[in-house]
Amino acid sequence: MNQTDLLLASSSPYRKQLLDRLGLPFRCQSPEIDEQPRPGEDPTALAVRLATEKARALAPENPDSLIIGSDQVATLPDNTLLGKPGNHEQARKQLAASSGQCVRFLTGLAVFDARTNTLKTRCESFSAQFRDLSDTEIEYYLKKEQPYDCAGSFKMEGLGIALFEALEGRDPNSLVGLPLIALIDVLKEFGINPLTQER
Numbered sequence: 719m720n721q722t723d724l725l726l727a728s729s730s731p732y733r734k735q736l737l738d739r740l741g742l743p744f745r746c747q748s749p750e751i752d753e754q755p756r757p758g759e760d761p762t763a764l765a766v767r768l769a770t771e772k773a774r775a776l777a778p779e780n781p782d783s784l785i786i787g788s789d790q791v792a793t794l795p796d797n798t799l800l801g802k803p804g805n806h807e808q809a810r811k812q813l814a815a816s817s818g819q820c821v822r823f824l825t826g827l828a829v830f831d832a833r834t835n836t837l838k839t840r841c842e843s844f845s846a847q848f849r850d851l852s853d854t855e856i857e858y859y860l861k862k863e864q865p866y867d868c869a870g871s872f873k874m875e876g877l878g879i880a881l882f883e884a885l886e887g888r889d890p891n892s893l894v895g896l897p898l899i900a901l902i903d904v905l906k907e908f909g910i911n912p913l914t915q916e917r
Contacts, residue, residue: 724910725783727772732875733788736896740912742905744786749775753789755799764799765791765826766839773830773837780832784908787828788896792821792870800870809860809871813881817851821870825892829904838904842897844887846870851881 726737729748737744751771755764773787792800794815803809827840859881865873872878874893889899902912 723783725776725780725785727776727785727787730895732873732894733896735875736891736894736898737786737901739898740902741915742910742912747776747780749773749787751775753801755791761791761793761797761799761822761824762826762841762843765789765824766828766841767826769826769828770830770837770839773828777830777832783832784910785830785832786896786901787830788825790823790825790869790892790895792823794819794821802869803866803871805866806860806864809866810856812871813848813851813856813859814853816848816870816881817856818848820845820847823870823887823893825895825897827897827900827904829901829908831908836908838907840897840900840904842887842889842892842900844890844892845885846882846893847884847886848881849883 724742724744726733726744726746727749728746734746749772753768768789769787772789773785776785800812803812823844823846825842828837830837859877863873863876865871872881889897891898
C-alpha cells in the first residue's frame with residue numbers, strides 16, 4: 719500500500735489529532751450518511767453500523783484506499799441514547815440527565831479495504847462516572863466549550879475532564895472518538911504497523 723492510501727472518513731479535528739499520533743500519512747474526507755438510529759437498534763450495533771457506513775460511503779470515489787470510519791454513541795444506565803445534542807438546550811438536558819450517572823460510551827470502528835472489499839470492525843466500550851453537577855456548573859461548561867457536536871455533550875480533551883469523577887475502560891482515546899488501541903490492532907491485520915512504518 720503506498721503512502722497516500724490511508725483515508726480517515728471524518729472531518730472531525732478531534733479524530734484527526736488522534737490519528738496524527740500514529741505518525742502514518744493519511745488524508746481526511748467527510749462522508750454523508752444518515753446517523754439516525756433504527757427502531758430497536760442495539761447501541762453497539764448502531765455504533766458499528768455508523769462507522770461501517772462512513773467507511774463504505776467513500777469507497778466508490780477512493781477505490782484504492784484503506785478507509786477508517788468511526789462513530790460514537792452514549793447511553794445512560796436505562797439505555798437512553800445520548801447523541802450529538804446540536805444545540806445548547808439539548809446539551810443542557812443531556813448533562814443534567816448524566817449528572818451523578820455512569821454513562822457508557824460505545825465507539826464503533828470500521829476499517830474497509832476498498833481494493834479487496836474487506837471489512838474489519840470493532841467496538842470499544844468505555845464508562846464515565848459523572849460528578850453530581852449543579853445547574854451553574856453545567857451552564858458554565860456549555861458556555862465555555864460549546865460541545866454541541868459531541869455525543870454526550872462534552873469534550874474529553876478539554877474542560878470536559880472536570881465533569882467526571884472516574885473513568886473505566888481500555889482506551890481513553892475512544893472517548894474522544896477514535897479507539898487507537900483497537901485501530902492499531904486492525905491496521906496490523908492489514909499489514910500496517912505504526913511501530914515500524916511497514917505498509
